[in-house]
Amino acid sequence: MELLDAIHTRRSIRKYLSKTVPEEMIEIILKAGMAAPSAGNQQPWHFIVITDRASLDAIPGFHPYSKMVLQAPAAILVCGDPNGKKWPTFWDQDVSAATQNILLAARDLGLGTVWVGIYPEKDRMDGFRKLFALPDHIIPFALIPVGWPDGGFDAVNRFRPELIHQERWQSK
């Protein structure tokens, strides 16, 4: 699949078939995540691959917008690890880039995903910290449920020329 097609047809997929995702595919998309740019190439991320049904089913108990995970055969918990890094304040931008790479790589493989935000909402972070036994310095950033989509990938056009400014800020 061409990259631009993947970008324009990546959708948040919240309904999945009851079919497992091969481990090799999870590794491919994680490899894409780790290929992301990061400040000073510091790569301040960790990823927890979750397939345990009881763990997945516990997540909506503390995250109000994560009910799709009840159907998902797997999810990736993307975490930040700014501790001791040269550019610690950039960690969330670094980890966002990795998250987007994962979504796009999954789209390329025909897998459905959705970026479920965690950081900086304290209640959600606390819930993930507890359920997945995260060390104190590891920051739960986003959950990415992964599954085979029950439905299609629609292209959308969100292009808004009025948001583009040539050379300097110009109100339109």
Ligand SMILES: Cc1cc2nc3c(=O)[nH]c(=O)nc-3n(C[C@H](O)[C@H](O)[C@H](O)COP(=O)(O)O)c2cc1C
């Ligand atoms: C930072 C962030 C947090 C998000 N959190 C959630 C969430 O908690 N639950 C959810 O269902 N979707 C979540 N989304 C997905 C957005 O709702 C979705 O990207 C947006 O509606 C656009 O739709 P699209 O992804 O299909 O283009 C989040 C997306 C981002 C970037």
